[in-house]
Amino acid sequence: MSRVSDGEILKRGSRTATALLDVSRQEFAELRSVRDAENRAAREVAEFIRADLAIALANQPPPQVTWQK
Template identity: 45%
Template structure:
C-alpha cells in the first residue's frame, strides 16, 4: 500500500465521520417559521409584559428588552410576565501610583429573572445573568459621572441581550 492510497482512504474515512456528526445536527432559524406551521418565537416574545423599573439602570434594561422583544413593532396582548431583580456594584480596579486615587472602576451587574404565564401564574423559565463594564476615572467630575452612566448602560445592554436570547431559545424549543 502506497502513501497516497493511505492518504486517500484517510480522507474518505474523515468525510464519512464528518457526515455522521452533521447528521445529528438540528439547526433551525430562531425567528423563522418551523415546517410544522407553528408561530415563530417572535410572536411569543412580543406578548411579554415586563414589570416596571425602580431606577434608571433598571429602566435602561427594561427599554432594551422591550425593543428586543417587540422589534420596534406593536406589543401583543400580554400572555407572559417577566420579573427581574437587578443588583449593581462598583469597585475600583486600578489606583494611581503616587496619589492613591482610583484610576479605573468596574461596574458589576447581576440580574435574576423569571418568566411566567399571566393566565395561570406558572413559572416557565428562570435564570440569572451578569455583565461587567469598566471605565476610567479622571479629575473631571462631569466626565466621571458620564463614564459611570455609560458603563452601567453598556452592562444593562449585555444583560438584555442575554435574557432575550435565553427566552427566545426557550420559545423556539417549545415550538419544535
C-alpha cells in the same frame, strides 16, 4: 417566565454583566463614564435575556389554534 395557560415555569434565572470604565480627575467626566458603563452593561444584560427567552420559547411546542367562523 411562566406559561399563562397552566402556570408552568418555562425559564428562571439571573444575569449580570460587567462594564469597565475610565476614572478621571474631572467630576463630570467621571460621572459620564459611570453612566456610559451602566448603559453598556444594561444593553448587554438585555441581550442575554433576549437570547434566553428565544431559546426557551423555541423549545416549546407551537400552540394549538382552532379557527371558528
